[in-house]
Amino acid sequence: MNDGETNNQYLLENLKERAKELECLYRVDEVLDDRRLSLPDIFRELTRVIPSGWQFPHICKARIIYENFCYQTPGVYSAFFSESSNIILGDQVVGKVEVIYAVKVDKGPEGFFLEKERKLLKTIADRIGYTILRRNMEMVLREWKTSRPSNGEKSRTSNEWMVMIDFVSRTDPGMLLYVCKQMINHLHRRGVKEAEEVLWDLGSNSRGFLGAGELNYPSEKLTLGNMDSISERTFQIASQHLSDSEITTRLRIWIQEAKDYSLIKVVDNINASVKEIVKVITRYRSITSQSNPHYSPMEHWLVVALIRRFLSGKLEFINVARQHLVIDDFYDVVIRLIFPEGSHGKVGGKSTGLFLAQQIIRKAAEEKPLLQAVKVPKTWYITTDASKEFLHYNNLEELNVQKYKEMFEIRIGYPNIIQILKNSEFPESIIKSLAMALDEFGDSPIIVRSSSLLEDQLGAAFSGKYKSLFLANQGSKRQRLDALMDAIVEVYASIYSPDSIQYRTERGLLDFKEEMGIMIQEVVGNKIGPYYLPLFAGVAFSNNEFRWSPRIEREDGLVRMVMGLGTRAVDRLSDDFPVLISPGRPGLRVNQVPEEVKRYSPKKVDVINLEKNVFETVEIASLVKEYGKFIPEAHRIFSVYQRDHIKKAMAFDMDFERDDLVVTFDGLINDTSFVKTVDLIQRNLREKLGFPVDIEFASDGSNFYLLQCRPQSFGRDNAPAAIPKDIAAQNVIFSARRYIANGIITDISHIVYVDPEEYSRLRELDDLMNVGKAVGMLNFLLPRQRFILMGPGRWGSRGDIKLGVQVSYSDINNTAALIEIAMQRSNYVPDLSFGTHFFQDLVEANIRYLPLYPDDGGVLFNRSFLTRSENILARLLPEFKYLENVVRVIDVPMVADGKILNISMNADLEEALGYLASYSGEGIPGYSEAEDKKAVKSSEPYADDRFWRWRHYMAEKVAARLDAQQFGVKNIYLFGSSNNGTAGPGSDIDLLVHFVGTPEQREELMTWFEGWSMCLAEMNYLKTGYTSEGLLDVHVVTDNDIDQKTSYAAKINAITDPALLLEMKN
């Protein structure tokens, strides 16, 4: 027999065993459910049925012991080997089930009994216990019904509590004692004298729990024998002093509390591991089949304890979460929880956010049926301490100090750490659990998401700092498991990545004991050709920080959505555009003109390639051509573009080969409840959580899935900025109070101000157009992202040039902000465009937009600063000197004693302020929590000047080694960000070479620079993590260029930001 056959044989045996066990369980259930049989009959029958499920049925016997009676398979006299399991009722062991081999059998690797058999036995015992409980209850119920008089509400309640006492005394003596004590306590407090007597019976020391005094010796154990008489007396007294309904109500509450008690015991025990808690929660769920509508402090306490245990210990969080969670909810987590032996971990930030959102939505769905369709994909959680355990298991604790090393060490070490971790092993128990998870996922693609303790806390969004990895999850189980473990390790490794360490350093979180939880989620989607992708996915924000119309309120929210995986919607895209919708105003779309709709529609889609087992980006056009007919609901995703027309797609009339299909989601937005659903989710979450959120979602075309929920990220870009209050009037340039978004723009060195009045006075079309031209050239000349454009009406307006400066996106793409001024004309204030002509370009490039209404009350507009400060236009662009009155270029530090312009915008306060301050962040007035607690301190990443200083230094060094004669170089200059002090970690070093040599020399020179460039790039990478082919950007100019001041030659001796002459070797 070869190996393969052995293997098959083994598998077959295994399968047969499982089938036998299942069959046995079915038969057991059949017997237990047979209502015609009495309990003894049931037990007798079971002893006949049970052996069939075991490995050797013919020699296997069963025995059940209950209430001192023994039932067994005929012919059992002695046991060779046996295995037993207790039958439990309430907290009491009331009997046991035993399986016996009467003759010797072969011992297998798992002992005489298989592991599965042990489980089977336990299951059978549990089910017997449950059946006994049910039978008891039925009996009580019958008695209650028969004894109930046909009329009178009073007697009904009187019977109710009697039945309860009766039931408790039969099923759970511990509980009886508890309710008796509670009742006596209660009566005693009401001043009932007889109650005190009962107390004496309960034990001499029982005064202790009256609170009469602290005792310093252990109380005597109660003899439970006379419990029945005590309870009888107690409730007799009670019925004389209390109304029936009061007794019933109190009993109900106490019984519920007692049930919670076992849970409390475990949860409260700091030593209790996750495993134990999982066990009690599961049991709790099976006991309390229906939720109790009464408020109970005990349940409250438990929920809080569980939140603290699994979710978060932060007080603000607990405060919110406890209002929306009940104990049962935790069941969803614990049944799919993977944790190491003795774990005390949590599920981590991301999982917590999703879990809470899920429960809130589920509860809201009771009132809003639309929300019933909202699902959460199948998710498994790995506790945060599994990452710690993983290090420990592999003796890698040394990695904990990694974060305190020098940045370059961290960077160099990181690839190595990934390799070390990838070659490490998971503890056996984790592997087993992962395998179980994979069994449930089958071969659906999955995503492994980080869910660390720090993640998703207010103010530290961590977006993108820790990894999330897609897995195609194809191949054999072994391969899939390996891939999964690999992915988890990679997510673990991201704790040590330079990016995340830097991020934590910047936010002062480095000393926090970070642990990484994991969320393994099924990827929502459909198989289309070789690809797997959601039909659509995206992110939704409670607050719309990019409003494209004054009719859109900030609270109307914003959705960025794409076809395929949501990765393209989450990040800003440089080469593509997501579809934008404001759920509160779905009718107002960003793009109105058909060409624009097409231009700004998504062109690419992220997918999982199931054949290649990889994550890919593919062109939508080619996907549609090849697999269009397999795309479900395609008519809701696409519209047909025809010249001058966007046609609604009809389900059965789409030509995937020839139609120009554009992703608009028009069908989805107009003809389905999608927008309403998102809006409802957002409004519910914001209301219940108390803060604006951002959620991720995806859909396979039939269901809407919630993937993530966290506080709307307060990144540097869109944190509400503190509005400084103590700025001297002469230092304020403008203020605004309408349509404000969040954000802060710092260190503006130049203002390009197109004076609205002067602009409207221009009479010649050419002049009006030249204003746009001048702006375009200033856009090229002024330091990138360090200037702002201010002008009348509608920038980029088409159709009527008078309404605003005519520019295209390329004329403004380097500005930090675009400001439109609505200056009162004789009797009306013009509408502003909100940047709509290039709105989506602005959004993706993070160019801020701000409308100003200088004629409003309560705002400031420092016209004299803007119109009287020295204008350097003529020096920058002599040919446009004649437009000097209209276009004013202000070098802020020059006219304001070295100060620069900052703009703080706060949407919560609906306020923005542009003011002069000292350079580089220092001038931003410190803001205390008290002043504005909503404000988040911006951590201007480039505020420190080391990036440009280093570049400046290196440029000098390079020049100092340059042999001018050898290469035919007349002069060398430094310009751009490394010269003007604005360089960031990814900036180039711009060199300008005045070259006078031969072509050969030029070639040699460029080769010489090339070497430096690559070397500097590598150094920069080690310092900052930014990779590039080269760091030097060398521009060569000739005598001729300099004479004519063409291209970069204009930088030499320029008025603003002139190139700096560097010293050469000779």
Next chain:
Amino acid sequence: MNNNSYNPYLNAQAQFDRVAEMIGLDEATRELLRQPMKEYHFTIPVRMDDGSNKIFNGYRIQHNDARGPAKGGIRFHPQETVDTVRALSMWMTWKCAVVDIPLGGAKGGIVCDPRNLSDGEQERLCRGWVRKLAKDMGPFIDVPAPDVMTNAKHMLWMLDEFEAIHGGRFPGFITGKPVGMGGSLGRTEATGYGLIYTVREALREQGIKIENTSASIQGFGNVAQYAAQLYQELGGHVVSVCCWDNEDKTVYSFHKAEGLDGKILSEMTDAFGSIDKDKARDLGCNMQAGDAWIEQDVDILMPCAIENQITMRNVGKISKQVKIIAEGANGPVNTEADEIIRNSGIFVIPDFLANAGGVTCSYFEQVQSNNNYYWEKEDVLQKLDAKMTSAFKAVSELSGKNNIYMRDAAYVISINRVAQAVKMRGWV
């Protein structure tokens, strides 16, 4: 409104006065033609989505219909002024006359920003506009068309309202409809092809074989793409195309001395009119700075992007070899630079002749709609060729005969034609 500010209406009148002076037009005709013959100003109440009511202002201005039903677009513009609409209606009259199509000039609009309106609100607005004008417009009175911020969607709503009021089907009421809903084939190609028809005729007059010519094109949108394709089909060589690169947010010139393939280039161009750089390099293109298109040693320059592209800054860089500038865009040459070009002897095909293919095709759409019979694309393009060719010949002949600049000749011919019509009707 500031009296000193740029006023397009005054501009248009000044331009008219200049030409009227040139051709010695009588006072009455001048007075008649320098202002619109009819103006409609009205309000349109619209029930908004949130239940509130908003009042919009609408206009229709018919400048002249002596040569046929007035024709002109409808603009949705947030700060539309009557003077802008007046100027545009006048330009429409000249534009139809220069290609000799039997239509007059009009323009209309609604003061609104469609970006702030939902589809439903826009529909009610469109229908409201038509209700106000239903009696004063129609296939034989005044025919609207899409313009700034309006498109086929709006035209169909308007058509439907008009037909509901008049009880019948009158597809000739409006143009710019989609194919299958009363639209004409060939509209996509019309402007680009029209441009090349005039270039072809200009070359023929100069006795140059098109096969021996080369061209440099600025812009690669709809007009430029079809112009490049037809020019190449006729044997010409496109050696340089300059277009916006949306990835690098800058402009590049793609250059290939032996000639670029317009069709292949079009296939690798996205919705921004950006050509795929990598694919272009594979084709053997080299890439140059954005303004390199104007310096090429070619026979023909075709600025097909936006206004104001040839100015004093770069007019001096135009190669001595350039014989023709064909203005595919509106107003690509500014006034000062135009003066230099006029004196340099370069032959200019002025914008409103060169890009009249579009309006001609609109006229064809109306004709087809009125007959409820739609032509094949070849028929449309053939008829377009005939119209553009004869229009060009007329302008060129006048220019040659009277030794006037092509731009002036085009104005002269169109104003003449309108003046003649009003006289023959006995209006003046």
